[in-house]
Amino acid sequence: MKKKNSKSVLGRGLEALLNDKNKSSKSDLNLKNNELINEIKINQIEINPNQPRKNFNTKKIEELSISIKNLGLIQPITVRKINDDKFQLISGERRLRASKLIGLQNIPSYIRSVNDSESLEMALIENIQREDLDSIEIAITYQKLIEELSITQDNLSKRIGKKRSTITNYLRLLKLDPIIQSGIRDGFLSMAHGRELASIENREIQLEVYQKILSKGLSVRKTEDLVKKIKIKKKKSINIQPNFIADGEKYLELFFKSKVRVSFSKKGNGIISIQYKSQKDFERIKNKLKSE
Numbered sequence: 668m669k670k671k672n673s674k675s676v677l678g679r680g681l682e683a684l685l686n687d688k689n690k691s692s693k694s695d696l697n698l699k700n701n702e703l704i705n706e707i708k709i710n711q712i713e714i715n716p717n718q719p720r721k722n723f724n725t726k727k728i729e730e731l732s733i734s735i736k737n738l739g740l741i742q743p744i745t746v747r748k749i750n751d752d753k754f755q756l757i758s759g760e761r762r763l764r765a766s767k768l769i770g771l772q773n774i775p776s777y778i779r780s781v782n783d784s785e786s787l788e789m790a791l792i793e794n795i796q797r798e799d800l801d802s803i804e805i806a807i808t809y810q811k812l813i814e815e816l817s818i819t820q821d822n823l824s825k826r827i828g829k830k831r832s833t834i835t836n837y838l839r840l841l842k843l844d845p846i847i848q849s850g851i852r853d854g855f856l857s858m859a860h861g862r863e864l865a866s867i868e869n870r871e872i873q874l875e876v877y878q879k880i881l882s883k884g885l886s887v888r889k890t891e892d893l894v895k896k897i898k899i900k901k902k903k904s905i906n907i908q909p910n911f912i913a914d915g916e917k918y919l920e921l922f923f924k925s926k927v928r929v930s931f932s933k934k935g936n937g938i939i940s941i942q943y944k945s946q947k948d949f950e951r952i953k954n955k956l957k958s959e
Contacts (some may be wrong), residue, residue: 676945679725691764693713694945703776704743704775704776704777704778705711705775705776706773706774706775706776707746707754707770707774707775707778708773709763709766709767709771709773709774710772711752711753711754712744712746712756712774712776713749713753713754713755713756713758713765714755714760715756715786715787715790715852715952716754717907720744721762722804722852722872723761723764727761728761728764728765728768729765729768731762731765732765732766732769734765735762735765735766735769735771736769740766740774740775741761742759743761743774743775743776743777744756744757744759744762744763744774744775744776744777745757745758745759745776745777745779745789746760746776746777746778746779747778747779747780747781747786747816748780749883754776756827757779757786757789757790758789758790767784767868780877784815784816787811787815788812788815789814790817791808791811791815792827794810796891801851801852802837802840802851802852802858802861803840803841803848803851803852804852805910806837806838806840806841807841808871809823809834809838810829810838810892811836812826812827812839820834820835820838836858836862837858839862839865839866840858840861840862840865842868843861843864843865843870843873844877845865845872846874846875846877847861847873847874847877848861850877850881853905855881856877856880856881857887859887860880860885860890863887863890863891863894864876864877864890864894866894866898867894867897867898872897876890876893876894876897889899891915909931912929912931912937916928916929919939921943923941923952923955925941925942925944925948925952926941926942927939927940927941927942928940928942
């Protein structure tokens, strides 16, 4: 008998979880000073344009819709009122999509009295707390929070309870070429692979390494080793001075009787720096230049 009653409650969904003693107030139940649960028409709800999540697993939406059909919607969505007949979704897009899929006309909703900034913050933080967001979606969410709230990574870390290093690692993924970002979203490579690739500034080289990861099935460790080799090779190519510069530095040091450094680039230009020890030494070098 106890099981039968339990099944009955589950089958009635939200209605059973709300206040059965006062059914007349079901469509307008005060929870907090600025929060209500209403049965809102689904066609009155618009999606939040600032929602960073763009990819939704169709199969999981279908599974959720079956659950809602059989058990009811246990957790209401959250919206804010735009005008008398229009609401904007703050959180619960999967629940809203699943409810539309089974043809529900109304959906239980928390109504929050918040402004644009508060609405955005709630939507973004709700996204972070989800377990099925991919790494790029989380990175985009962190970036939006930092930009919209005008806060530092340290402040965001305290606000959402995540380590600063965790936030930094996610944000680094946004330095990746869009093709690689899509690869992470589609599960072709892990966030750890992406973190290694993000340390390469040149996107063409990023893509070359990305293709090697896919074609050779490189592990994160092997990817790390490959990236290190690329960086060492690049550093060596930068540090090898052309002969005319090496010889020129020696000549200039003898001429000015001071330390001289010459920087150079692949384009053929550079900067000559002459070190001086005092104002008197500076005047000596200046006069030396004048005499020439």
